[in-house]
Amino acid sequence: MLDIPVVPTPHFSISLLAEPPDAVRVSLSGEFDMSVGDALADALRAAAHRPGVTRVVVDLEDTMLIDSHAIAGLVAGYDAATSAGRGFAVVNGRGLVQQVLDVTGLSEVLCGRS
Template sequence: MATPSFTISLLAEPGGVLRVCLAGEFDMSVGDALTGTLVEAAHRPGISRVIVDLAHTRLIDSHAIAGLVSGYEAATRAGRGFTVVNGRGLVQKVLDITGLSEVLCAPPPGH
């Protein structure tokens, strides 16, 4: 049995923040799971902001990008914040090349 190449963890933080921690590799095989998790997080009761933490993410492809965009759109429609943090190396480069770092990686308002 193969070990999954990714994990998605949810951590509720003070102030209505839900931190979604992504670890491992996010490609087409997990795009739907990522999209579903981020859209659900954006609609979770009591949440005002979703923070997607990429500190332990080694790879994202176009399917992961689509998941991030879906999560952002769902949060925006729900009147909630959505920010991507801690992208490093190749992961941050993908966000930069696609232009999404300017939208998704912006600091939260007031910071």
């Protein structure tokens, strides 16, 4: 586990785990709405700027909801990673969460889909 704290609330959590040798997996759990967009962006920026990290993987497997604020947080993380010369990928989106990524066109950029 990295020294970045887990951010828990009643409706969401953000966990950062090192994936040797050079990746950080950011696991999102719960609902990501306007109340947590900034926390998500901050966590993803921090992950992107960790020394020795070459890629950030955002795992949405346990994510039930994302709104425009969460999308903005994902884009901020993507921008931070790419600006730092690091890879960024969103994985395991399901149901409504994946539909939001698809409708916004972000699944092509963030999920590597064409």
